[in-house]
Amino acid sequence: MPATPSTQPGTPSEEELRSLDAHWRAANYLAVGQIYLMANPLLREPLRPEHIKPRLLGHWGTSPGLNLVHTHLNRVVRNRGLDAICVWGPGHGGPAVLANSWLDGSYSETYPDVSRDEAGMARLFRQFSFPGGVPSHVAPETPGSIHEGGELGYALSHAYGAAFDNPGLLVACVIGDGEAETGPLAASWHGNKFLDPVHDGAVLPILHLNGYKIANPTVLSRLPEGELDALLRGYGHLPLYVTGADPAAVHRAMAEAMDTALDRIAAIQYEARTDGSTRRPHWPLLVLRTPKGWTGPAEVDGLPVEGTWRAHQVPLDHVRDDPGHLAQLEAWLRSYRPRELFDEHGGPAADVLACIPDGIRRLGANPHANGGLLLRDLPLPDLDRYAVPVDKPGTTRHEPTQVLGGLLADLMAATADRRDFRLVGPDETASNRLQAVYAATGKAWQADTLPVDEHLARDGRVMEILSEHTCQGWLEGYLLTGRHGLFSCYEAFVHIVDSMVNQHIKWLRTTRALPWRAPIASLNYLLTSHVWRQDHNGFSHQDPGFVDHVLNKSPEAVRVYFPPDANTLLATADHVLRSRDYVNVVVAGKQPCSDWLTLDEARTHCARGAGIWEWAGTDDGGREPDVVLACAGDVPTQEVLAAADLLRRHLPDLAVRVVNVVDLARLMPAEEHPHGMPDAEFDALFTRDKPVLFAYHGYPWLIHRLAYRRAVHPHLHVRGYKESGTTTTPFDMVVRNDLDRYRLVMDVIDRVPGLAVRAAAVRQEMADRRTRHHDWIREHGTDLPEVADWSWSG
Numbered sequence: 001m002p003a004t005p006s007t008q009p010g011t012p013s014e015e016e017l018r019s020l021d022a023h024w025r026a027a028n029y030l031a032v033g034q035i036y037l038m039a040n041p042l043l044r045e046p047l048r049p050e051h052i053k054p055r056l057l058g059h060w061g062t063s064p065g066l067n068l069v070h071t072h073l074n075r076v077v078r079n080r081g082l083d084a085i086c087v088w089g090p091g092h093g094g095p096a097v098l099a100n101s102w103l104d105g106s107y108s109e110t111y112p113d114v115s116r117d118e119a120g121m122a123r124l125f126r127q128f129s130f131p132g133g134v135p136s137h138v139a140p141e142t143p144g145s146i147h148e149g150g151e152l153g154y155a156l157s158h159a160y161g162a163a164f165d166n167p168g169l170l171v172a173c174v175i176g177d178g179e180a181e182t183g184p185l186a187a188s189w190h191g192n193k194f195l196d197p198v199h200d201g202a203v204l205p206i207l208h209l210n211g212y213k214i215a216n217p218t219v220l221s222r223l224p225e226g227e228l229d230a231l232l233r234g235y236g237h238l239p240l241y242v243t244g245a246d247p248a249a250v251h252r253a254m255a256e257a258m259d260t261a262l263d264r265i266a267a268i269q270y271e272a273r274t275d276g277s278t279r280r281p282h283w284p285l286l287v288l289r290t291p292k293g294w295t296g297p298a299e300v301d302g303l304p305v306e307g308t309w310r311a312h313q314v315p316l317d318h319v320r321d322d323p324g325h326l327a328q329l330e331a332w333l334r335s336y337r338p339r340e341l342f343d344e345h346g347g348p349a350a351d352v353l354a355c356i357p358d359g360i361r362r363l364g365a366n367p368h369a370n371g372g373l374l375l376r377d378l379p380l381p382d383l384d385r386y387a388v389p390v391d392k393p394g395t396t397r398h399e400p401t402q403v404l405g406g407l408l409a410d411l412m413a414a415t416a417d418r419r420d421f422r423l424v425g426p427d428e429t430a431s432n433r434l435q436a437v438y439a440a441t442g443k444a445w446q447a448d449t450l451p452v453d454e455h456l457a458r459d460g461r462v463m464e465i466l467s468e469h470t471c472q473g474w475l476e477g478y479l480l481t482g483r484h485g486l487f488s489c490y491e492a493f494v495h496i497v498d499s500m501v502n503q504h505i506k507w508l509r510t511t512r513a514l515p516w517r518a519p520i521a522s523l524n525y526l527l528t529s530h531v532w533r534q535d536h537n538g539f540s541h542q543d544p545g546f547v548d549h550v551l552n553k554s555p556e557a558v559r560v561y562f563p564p565d566a567n568t569l570l571a572t573a574d575h576v577l578r579s580r581d582y583v584n585v586v587v588a589g590k591q592p593c594s595d596w597l598t599l600d601e602a603r604t605h606c607a608r609g610a611g612i613w614e615w616a617g618t619d620d621g622g623r624e625p626d627v628v629l630a631c632a633g634d635v636p637t638q639e640v641l642a643a644a645d646l647l648r649r650h651l652p653d654l655a656v657r658v659v660n661v662v663d664l665a666r667l668m669p670a671e672e673h674p675h676g677m678p679d680a681e682f683d684a685l686f687t688r689d690k691p692v693l694f695a696y697h698g699y700p701w702l703i704h705r706l707a708y709r710r711a712v713h714p715h716l717h718v719r720g721y722k723e724s725g726t727t728t729t730p731f732d733m734v735v736r737n738d739l740d741r742y743r744l745v746m747d748v749i750d751r752v753p754g755l756a757v758r759a760a761a762v763r764q765e766m767a768d769r770r771t772r773h774h775d776w777i778r779e780h781g782t783d784l785p786e787v788a789d790w791s792w793s794g
Contacts, residue, residue: 012075012255019354020071020251022341023103026352027067028295029336030099033121034128035060035314036329041121042338042346047330049320056319057129058136059092061312062176064294065208066096069174070363071355072254074104076262078357083168085369085481087159089185090176090208091149094137095128103348104356106143106364110516118346140510140517144364146371146480151503153182154473159203160191161477162368165419165461169201169368169481170265177209177218184469184500189235191470192283194444197272199419199459202265205237205285210292212309221289228287237285238264245291245307257286278458280446295335297328367482372518372580374482378421379414381407383574387599388566393615394641394792397592400634401528403566404573404588405436408486411577412440412461422478424463424471425488432488432528433590437462468496475523476504484521484577491527491587492534492543501550501583508581509554519580526573528590530697531721532635532733542725542733544698550585551664551702555673560585560664562697564637565595567602568662575606587697589634591730594792596637596660609663609675610685616644616658616794625657627752628686629744632661633697636720639734640695641792642741647748648794650762654752659685667706679710686712691751695739696720717747731783735773742766742773 012020033041035058040051066088077084088097101107102124108116114123127133134141137149147158159173179185195203209221220228232239240257244250261284271277293311298304305315316325341352360366367373386407388398408423415421423429423437442457443464449456463474468489475485504523511517527546534541550558559582563569569588576584597605605611619625631640637660647656661667668676686692688711696703700718707713724736734740749755749763776784
């Protein structure tokens, strides 16, 4: 429905202000109680040391500001009938968000044992930062949350991701002034240049300036107001300011600012959706400036606390053993007048509940914050439409990602009306050969355009910004609110989001143990322009280590795939796009490479994850192999097949087995990873005692780490990338890292018993070819014809 341009009543009554203050005081009381109390939650008796937790953990400093924001969001959601969620950037303000979820009843609905009464309040307090309880920050366990408290810097990109293709949704986003100093947050301000007011929802950033981080002042809080205003306007926002320490004045100012901001948002959406305006809007932004640790102790032991960095965590930290601190804590708690806020059973009083929305309008109950509830299966097309013909292995060549681009284009077309699939990447869609998608949708863009520009569209669903952090944050927010997507990136630079993927994997692992959290679509990476074909960009673009990073994480949540050709990439993409609750990393080339498997063979091979390519080896007729040539990755596969071809011609009596690995986790023991192979299956594939030469796409030691428990490990020799890169020819990259076909043949001769003497002439020929390659590329600038023109002849 189009937004209405009419304004809502913006002046709150005195009664409404009183109820807002009651709700805010109740939330503050509950926040303090969670940090300190393990008994006597309503102070029905004087505080004693045994009522206090032995370990005081939590963050008080940001909590009063978050409570204020939550209280006033409740008001506008209720008054305007909004569909809204909030991303809480200062994630260590967990006490505040938990308190508000308990007050609106969503916490007790999710966790019935934490009832909305005195007994439930006691459980709420005791469980906070307590063994067997809940974390100190906003976490997956927190109803209404899509943002983990450890994700400093990602709040605003998550908020924009949640708003994309959600035209009826308001996403409020609280940004801490410490968080505002991070690089990811600085880039994410530009999300407003990609937000389509017709098809997308709205993001309301709330910059909370309370002055301090853990021990230092924050940069934005110390800027002169004119400079801060110029900065925020330069980012394309119209700032509204709420400043002060007097609760009554701040409540009135906050209510008026919220109403003004939402009126502006409604007007922007009405102009775009009804009047057809195409001008880029300047969206509102709130700047909330309140003291750190507001309403807490003004001084402790003669030192100022409220309004300083000392309020960041636990202002009174010796309550159990210092009678003065204990008395000060009790006075602090009673200053909120809890008898006015909670009834005789410990439930919230009517005044406290007056501002809270009903049902799923509550911030703790909105289904967009439990996106799996809204998730629909993707209408994935039949893969046969895109499969490349393979009459004989290795005799034709295609660009795998270009083939995949055709599938993604049709998927974009099939989701044009439902708008629940997006492709994100840092300015590399066409570079990564996925440009076919532009036939179905353009690149999202709300800023100015020039006649020379191509494929820009206000309603586009391809997202490109040269910030991997922002791409990752957008996609995470999109997935967490019930949609699907794919992140395409140069392999070397996906490392930029290492810490972000850490947090998402932790989120997924935690939510698997929460039955109320519905599964979400997997976070899918397509890593291309990879290490072996960055010969033109050179050493700076050559790093395959993201896979090592991901496979260090929770095995139940991570998957890594190395499809060796176009058809296996299609089968892999079909699988990962259908999956739920994983981080899937797919590494595939964009340059022409050999086609090895038909689509049916690729489907079967991908389902196995690892298998023998009988047509490539010479261990037929049930003969035990003399050597196993294994490979994972498109270029390593080609080099292994070329080595097998050389062995077939030069050492025809040698029994060679070729094993290709698509799913890297198959190398792990079954007890360590759900995709791991039992020992018997692994031994049947790789043998227990024969030499195994493994050509791997990335750093060799990862294969050793995955397979170190296997019987054959003493006989395993891995070739891979060893940080020898430069600007050179494609084949020279593998030669420089000893992954080339000639080195692999030499390795076989060196490791198969009895071959060293019998095949000395063959080994010498292989070494000579490496020398000839070295001389050739320096004279001609291209690879040897026997390499450049090679195709499988078996």
